[in-house]
Amino acid sequence: MKIALVQYSPAWEDKEENKKKILSLVRDIHGVELIIFPEMTLTGFTMKSDEMSETIQGDSFNFFASIAKEKSANILAGIIERRKNCTYNTIIHIKPDGNLCKLYRKVHPFSYSGENENFNAGSKPAYTKIKTWKIGLTICYDLRFPELYRKYGKKKAHLIVNIANWPDTRIEHWRTLLKARAIENQCYIAGVNRVGKDPKLNYVGFSSVFDPMGKEIIAVENEEKVIKVDLDKNYVNEVRTKFPFLDDIKLI
Numbered sequence: 001m002k003i004a005l006v007q008y009s010p011a012w013e014d015k016e017e018n019k020k021k022i023l024s025l026v027r028d029i030h031g032v033e034l035i036i037f038p039e040m041t042l043t044g045f046t047m048k049s050d051e052m053s054e055t056i057q058g059d060s061f062n063f064f065a066s067i068a069k070e071k072s073a074n075i076l077a078g079i080i081e082r083r084k085n086c087t088y089n090t091i092i093h094i095k096p097d098g099n100l101c102k103l104y105r106k107v108h109p110f111s112y113s114g115e116n117e118n119f120n121a122g123s124k125p126a127y128t129k130i131k132t133w134k135i136g137l138t139i140c141y142d143l144r145f146p147e148l149y150r151k152y153g154k155k156k157a158h159l160i161v162n163i164a165n166w167p168d169t170r171i172e173h174w175r176t177l178l179k180a181r182a183i184e185n186q187c188y189i190a191g192v193n194r195v196g197k198d199p200k201l202n203y204v205g206f207s208s209v210f211d212p213m214g215k216e217i218i219a220v221e222n223e224e225k226v227i228k229v230d231l232d233k234n235y236v237n238e239v240r241t242k243f244p245f246l247d248d249i250k251l252i
Helices: 015-026 059-071 140-144 146-154 168-185 233-242
Strands: 002-007 034-036 074-083 086-094 100-105 127-130 133-139 159-163 188-192 195-197 202-210 216-221 225-230
Touching (some): 002 015, 002 202, 015 059, 059 074, 074 159, 133 140, 133 146, 140 168
Antiparallel strands (some): 074 086, 127 133, 202 216
């Protein structure tokens, strides 16, 4: 499966400006099955959940749906979702026909930054599929909680995605944890982080893909870039057949 990671520097809390930036970045993307954007794609890591939130099929959804249809590609993007009296930090999976396939609400709001005071927590993992690929969905701080990833490993996901706004001061944690999650669950891990600055923090990207043996396939530091990678599902199956470690999980 050909995937594209969109590492970019969002304008702070400016959805319209970020739509323009994204359209420029994706202009030359062709022939990929999946395009992945960072957490809270159109706003940056804002805590203005009430002001920035939208219903699941609001303007942001429609924007990404139009890209999905134009590129004939699946899209994974981050939105601030409003549902009844709750707001969530959410990933949406949009199919190439522009329809919603799956959503995942961040299970672990980042209490260190006050995210838990402005966003509700999701309650469960979310699995999605692209053809025969099984894909697990996670967001940023989730990366520190291996039990969530273990659930995806137990279900034999071929790819787990993490979209993030992960700052430079802890970037080695990001890199180490992505690799660890790949090794533990014997699958590809794709981490898509942002670059640039917001009012408080600096970001250097390091959007990366690790293979089922923990080998870093690609990592891009501190650059706005579309990163294209080919993934091989047969390799996931080969690793799991040769080293059937997931069959020995006892506590999950």
